[in-house]
Amino acid sequence: MRKPPINMISRDAIKAWQITAILYEAIVWILTIVGIVLHFVIDFPLWIVAIVFAVSIVSTYITAFLIPKLRWRRWRYEVFEQEIYIQHGILVVSRTLIPMIRVQHVETKQGPILKKYDLASVSISTAATTHEIPALSNEIASELRDKISTLAKVDEDDV
Amino acid sequence: MSEPSRLHPATVIFNLVKGIKDSFFLFVIAFVSLINLHILYAILMIVVLVLIIAIASFVSWQRFTYHVEGDELKLEYGVFIRKKRYISKNRVQSIDLTQNLLHRIFKLVKVEIETAGTGAEAEASLNAVTLMQGKALRTELKTLGEVEQLEENHEEKHPARTITRKRLIITGATSGSIGVILAIAGAVSSELSRFIPSDFYDNAYSWVVGLGIIILVMMIIGVFILLWVLGIVGTIIKYWNFTIEKVEEDIVITCGLLEKKHITIPMKRIQAVGYVESLIRQPLGYATVIAEIAGGSNQKGEDFSTVLFPIMKKSEIDNFLTELLPNYTVNQTDFTKLPKRSAKYYLFRTVVPSLVLLIAALYFLPQLTWIPVAILGLSILLGLLQVKDSGYALEDNKLTIRYRNFNKVTMVMNHKRIQAFNKKQHILHRKEKLATIKLSIVGKMGLGKHYHVKELDLEAANKMADWYSYRGV
Numbered sequence: 001m002r003k004p005p006i007n008m009i010s011r012d013a014i015k016a017w018q019i020t021a022i023l024y025e026a027i028v029w030i031l032t033i034v035g036i037v038l039h040f041v042i043d044f045p046l047w048i049v050a051i052v053f054a055v056s057i058v059s060t061y062i063t064a065f066l067i068p069k070l071r072w073r074r075w076r077y078e079v080f081e082q083e084i085y086i087q088h089g090i091l092v093v094s095r096t097l098i099p100m101i102r103v104q105h106v107e108t109k110q111g112p113i114l115k116k117y118d119l120a121s122v123s124i125s126t127a128a129t130t131h132e133i134p135a136l137s138n139e140i141a142s143e144l145r146d147k148i149s150t151l152a153k154v155d156e157d158d159v
Numbered sequence: 160m161s162e163p164s165r166l167h168p169a170t171v172i173f174n175l176v177k178g179i180k181d182s183f184f185l186f187v188i189a190f191v192s193l194i195n196l197h198i199l200y201a202i203l204m205i206v207v208l209v210l211i212i213a214i215a216s217f218v219s220w221q222r223f224t225y226h227v228e229g230d231e232l233k234l235e236y237g238v239f240i241r242k243k244r245y246i247s248k249n250r251v252q253s254i255d256l257t258q259n260l261l262h263r264i265f266k267l268v269k270v271e272i273e274t275a276g277t278g279a280e281a282e283a284s285l286n287a288v289t290l291m292q293g294k295a296l297r298t299e300l301k302t303l304g305e306v307e308q309l310e311e312n313h314e315e316k317h318p319a320r321t322i323t324r325k326r327l328i329i330t331g332a333t334s335g336s337i338g339v340i341l342a343i344a345g346a347v348s349s350e351l352s353r354f355i356p357s358d359f360y361d362n363a364y365s366w367v368v369g370l371g372i373i374i375l376v377m378m379i380i381g382v383f384i385l386l387w388v389l390g391i392v393g394t395i396i397k398y399w400n401f402t403i404e405k406v407e408e409d410i411v412i413t414c415g416l417l418e419k420k421h422i423t424i425p426m427k428r429i430q431a432v433g434y435v436e437s438l439i440r441q442p443l444g445y446a447t448v449i450a451e452i453a454g455g456s457n458q459k460g461e462d463f464s465t466v467l468f469p470i471m472k473k474s475e476i477d478n479f480l481t482e483l484l485p486n487y488t489v490n491q492t493d494f495t496k497l498p499k500r501s502a503k504y505y506l507f508r509t510v511v512p513s514l515v516l517l518i519a520a521l522y523f524l525p526q527l528t529w530i531p532v533a534i535l536g537l538s539i540l541l542g543l544l545q546v547k548d549s550g551y552a553l554e555d556n557k558l559t560i561r562y563r564n565f566n567k568v569t570m571v572m573n574h575k576r577i578q579a580f581n582k583k584q585h586i587l588h589r590k591e592k593l594a595t596i597k598l599s600i601v602g603k604m605g606l607g608k609h610y611h612v613k614e615l616d617l618e619a620a621n622k623m624a625d626w627y628s629y630r631g632v
Contacts, residue, residue: 080630091586092583092584093584096579128600128606129607
């Protein structure tokens with residue numbers, strides 16, 4: 001487990017994550033706008049508006065620009081014949097080993113944002129856990145799903 | 160048992176009783192709303208409701224059949240929607256036979272068959288069959304092959320353990336609730352004396368009030384003692400004559416005074432075995448032996464794990480496991496502890512919440528500061544105990560881990576039962592070469608159960624990863 005896994009996820013993941021983050025950030029921006037309007041209409045205290053505005057800027061920068069890049073840089077996976085090896089995390093680096101014989105099923109998923117960039121995520125379930133590799137190109141994701149599904153042969157005596 | 164058979168007719172009565180109990184509110188509402196009209200209407204309404212429930216329980220009894228065919232248990236049930244449920248023998252996790260008082264009058268038994276599936280309910284639940292049928296069903300569904308069954312006639316002595324009366328009482332007396340009770344009783348009694356000003360006893364009137372407070376304190380203490388005794392009685396009823404036996408490839412547990420339980424667990428289905436030393440039992444040298452079994456329903460707020468033996472001297476555990484579960488003996492010798500540098504993380508986690516409490520107390524209730532100060536002291540102690548106790552041992556295909564939240568837990572799991580291995584490091588961990596590991600196995604209700612050992616030496620975590628990995632080093 002000393003070396004990190006070698007495969008990276010699609011670079012478009014950053015864009016997809018950015019869009020998701022911006023959609024969430026829209027909430028604080030709407031609050032900011034409401035605050036500004038209220039300030040002019042009913043003389044809502046300016047300092048509160050200023051704080052909301054500052055929070056909007058900082059959180060947008062962090063969630064939409066900083067985190068997706070860092071997250072993408074860290075995300076690695078590797079599929080061996082006997083096991084799957086996943087690494088992710090920004091501050092906390094997490095590395096997971098999933099033996100092939102423990103895999104119960106694999107599936108690929110694609111939401112509207114992932115679809116825009118022709119991406120898909122692969123989720124791998126064991127009897128106890130579920131692991132997701134986000135944002136692979138659609139083709140690789142399907143390939144990976146089929147590969148894992150053929151390699152995964154659940155033990156006779158499992159569970 | 161290839162012919163589909165019904166449950167015992169007494170099921171109708173059981174269902175009726177249960178139906179009335181469940182719709183008790185409906186009865187109350189119907190009765191109250193009609194009593195103003197005329198008492199007869201109200202009684203008529205009740206009769207009608209009972210009749211409806213009676214008919215429903217009769218029909219559902221009539222529609223419920225079960226039989227074993229080949230390798231499967233087949234259930235057919237449902238009144239409006241016919242349902243068929245087939246459960247493969249190979250997937251059966253445990254077979255429980257339970258008898259409550261009603262069952263015992265009719266010499267019946269409730270059979271619950273569990274698989275690893277998700278959900279709080281047992282996959283197959285036969286409310287009432289005769290004891291004979293119940294036992295026959297159990298032998299049929301047991302996973303062992305037919306050749307082995309023939310050998311059962313030899314009547315060889317199976318390894319078994321039964322709880323003694325004395326131990327049973329100790330179990331009750333040291334059950335979790337006592338600690339909480341003692342703490343509350345201590346806090347309340349010392350607090351109350353502070354609320355009584357010293358000049359209170361100056362005149363007769365106040366003396367009576369003072370007496371009242373003393374009586375109040377006595378009563379509170381009395382209530383706690385009563386709760387404690389009730390706890391003991393409850394434990395005695397629950398674990399009465401607790402016996403664990405190894406029959407061929409199954410673990411059979413029987414216990415209970417009013418409600419007799421009979422649980423059969425195929426050994427193959429056990430995911431992990433270990434023991435818990437609670438804060439009260441640890442100083443007395445006692446521990447509870449538990450097992451993690453996949454699936455199963457979560458009954459009555461049990462703390463998720465299956466109890467293999469309610470109480471046992473720590474020194475007896477080795478012997479017990481060697482005899483009953485030789486695959487799960489605890490490796491005590493090669494235990495690797497945590498490095499000293501991980502202590503600060505443990506202390507940080509336990510101390511910070513109590514520090515917050517202390518600051519809050521200083522601000523809001525300065526006269527009660529001693530409580531958070533005491534909690535702070537205890538949390539430092541807890542943190543130190545947590546580091547001291549945590550560790551792991553690797554041996555062939557077996558991994559033993561030990562950790563403490565409040566209670567000290569030692570778990571043994573086999574390589575092939577671990578579903579996934581996870582290693583986590585944050586920035587400070589990376590600098591100090593520490594890592595937290597997470598082991599996932601299948602737990603109750605088909606959910607994952609995760610065990611963490613925090614802040615292991617990085618070397619150790621890597622060693623465990625290599626042990627777990629199928630790629631080799």
